[in-house]
Amino acid sequence: MKLDGALYPWRFRLVLILLALMVAAIAWRIVDLHVFDHDFLKGQGDARSMRHIPIPAHRGLITDRNGEPLAVSTPVTTLWGNPKELIGARDQWAALAKALGQDAKALTERLEQLAGREFTYLARGLTPEQGQTVLDLKIPGVYALEEFRRFYPAGEVTAHVLGFTDIDDRGREGMELAFDEWLAGVPGKRQVLKDRRGRLIRDVQVVQNAKAGKTLELSIDLRLQYLAHRELRNAITEVGAKAGTLVMLDVKTGEVLAMVNQPTYNPNNKRNLNPAAMRNRALVDVFEPGSTMKPLSMSAALETGRWKPEDRVEVAPGRLQIGRYTIRDVSRAEGGVLDLTGILIKSSNVGMSKVAFDIGGASIYSLMQRVGFGQDTGLGFPGERVGNLPNHREWRKAETATLSYGYGLSVTAVQLAHAYATLANDGRSVPLALVRQEQQPEGVQVISPSVAKSIQGMLQQVVEAPGGAFRAKVPGYHVAGKSGTARKTSVGAKGYKEKSYRSLFAGFAPTSNPRIAMAVVIDEPSNGTYFGGLISAPVFGRVMAGALRLMNVAPDNLPPPVETKTADKEALGQGERI
Known part of the structure; x- marks a missing residue:
């Protein structure tokens, strides 16, 4: 008795040929990607590991008419976290909350609610020293961004003229809002390599330098x-x-x-700020x-x-x-x-x-x-x-x-x-x-x-x-x-x-x-x-x-000078001799 396959030998040969063609196609594609079209694989790899990180641009300086600074931008650290990674470090959440100066229970609830996400702000506007203190804990999923925060040396004295900026450093009141486009800088770009967990592997190059905002010189003295x-x-x-x-x-x-x-x-x-006090009357x-x-x-x-x-x-x-x-x-x-x-x-x-x-x-x-x-x-x-x-x-x-x-x-x-x-x-x-x-x-x-x-x-x-x-x-x-x-x-x-x-x-x-x-x-x-x-x-x-x-304006209402009699030189001389 003959096998069924032997009755139709051409089917067996056809399958072998198809398999051979498939293997040849795969082999050719491998050769093509590694020898002739290697830029494709490089591009795909870069797409999964190459990232562009923004370089913050500090806001332009505001001065009075004599060059005294009225509004300056100071560097601050913003901490953000990846909840997916932080979930694996629950035992360190208490230490994180303490370093951030936040309530441990509130932070725990927030991270649990965002467990399916990959980004959340932990704290913004920290001093570089405060930010580094948190980073030194080396908690997985905690990262830092460099930003700028506006500082007003004259405080309440110039508040109604200058206004203020929001947490994203955009003008919201006063001259900060009126001249926002003039003062706002243009952020730059830095190319970096990151692994699949988002960790920085290598800083590749600066693609675009940050451009600082322009200085605004007010008429205020x-x-x-x-x-x-x-x-x-x-x-x-x-x-x-x-x-x-x-x-x-x-x-x-x-x-x-x-x-x-x-x-x-x-x-x-701006904590406990009264809106009525913000009005430039x-x-x-x-x-x-x-x-x-x-x-x-x-x-x-x-x-x-x-x-x-x-x-x-x-x-x-x-x-x-x-x-x-x-x-x-x-x-x-x-x-x-x-x-x-x-x-x-x-x-x-x-x-x-x-x-x-x-x-x-x-x-x-x-x-x-x-x-x-x-x-x-x-x-x-x-x-x-x-x-x-x-x-x-x-x-x-x-x-x-x-x-x-x-x-x-x-x-x-x-x-x-x-x-x-x-x-x-x-x-x-x-x-x-x-x-x-x-x-x-x-x-x-x-x-x-x-x-x-x-x-x-x-x-x-x-x-x-x-x-x-x-x-x-x-x-x-x-x-x-x-x-x-x-x-x-x-x-x-x-x-x-x-x-x-x-x-x-x-x-x-x-x-x-x-x-x-x-x-x-x-x-x-x-x-x-x-x-x-x-x-x-x-x-x-x-x-x-x-x-x-x-302003050194000359007086125009001074009393006339009082005339004083000058002593006779000879008498004065005699008096001196006496």
Whole structure:
């Protein structure tokens, strides 16, 4: 009897041939991969072991106008773990938690939940020494990354201007956010070999070098910032105020020399941070500016040519009825008559209203718009508000009067300081800047130079005349300015809050050649006094005095030198011989 295979010998041969072909193909493929196409195997091997590790790039330096560092990047260590590997080292978790300063139970629960993953952060932002302490434990599955963390040497003094970065070193507030692309560096790449457990075998090469961020030089003068911060903080404590703001500008260049707010915060330690303290009130908070608007309304009156500084207005009996609305003066004028300078010195709402009725609300609106109210300042600061400058098709008496003495509109402290800088700069408005300017900007003439000069002299009298805001005086210098007291509106209801005020003072110095303009706003003083001339003017005077000396501005109000008689040379000689 024959086998079944013997009946069909060609089948057996066919199988042998197929097997032979398969062996030959495999052999050829082996030869091909090892001799002719060895790059394929190399590429596949590299794909499983070659890795690109990012090289962190440190963020650009932020300095003040004199090169003092305001924000620097310091190297820190970030520890990460591979839970799949850490599962095999349970007996070392307690030691790991202790080294990390974490709760052992919480760390255990987290690693157990992530047991199926290959990556989790263990701790970020450690000092290199702290990171090395953990690495020295040599726990399988614990690895380190080099990163950078932002540090702010001035702390709370510059917090509202600079803002801060998040844990990934990206800008989140202030200038850090506004100039994030400028400051952020470009990470590099390093090629390394790792085994299948992710352990580093060999550092191959640097593929791309890290590129550091660019330096940002601000217009802020750190000396003036410290001075303003100290005086504002002391004033807020002394009068029991809710908050406060101070803005200082360079009259000629429009640079912001100092910008401080209270309350503030420490950007180096954001634990238990109060969101209200993070607000840059100088640019975000809007308010009715009160009597600080009267010099601008007076400028509009002088521009029309209908009024001159010596013109007089009847203000008796200190109140003015407009329908159901009554305008009142706080200070009574002797004789019931005031000239235009007297209206500013006495801060007469009645006198200012009568002038405004004559020139019309549209004239006042036009000038206030030209100096920048109701418009963006151009600083590019995140969250900046433009305020509100109302315009009416028909200006009624009540609307005209309230606008003339600073109600019915809203401004920021920066806008208020900018308006006074424009008056100080002979009516020329220059763009504001938070970055140091290499050249003086051109500016735009928005108020007649002759009108601006007249207002400068009138505002000097407001400070220096008897009964004026004498608390704003600076020894050795002529100072010009105007106080204001504004009632606060009620949130969620119509009208104003009872016994709730903002105290304001805005001005510039020295009057002979103005260099610095400043606005001070103190919110809700609670010591029983709230007038701007009593609360904000002293802060203005102290800060302005320090700023003028720090900037080496020559005094313009020194007493004349006292002539002393020189002794006769012969008599002096005889006296010496005696």
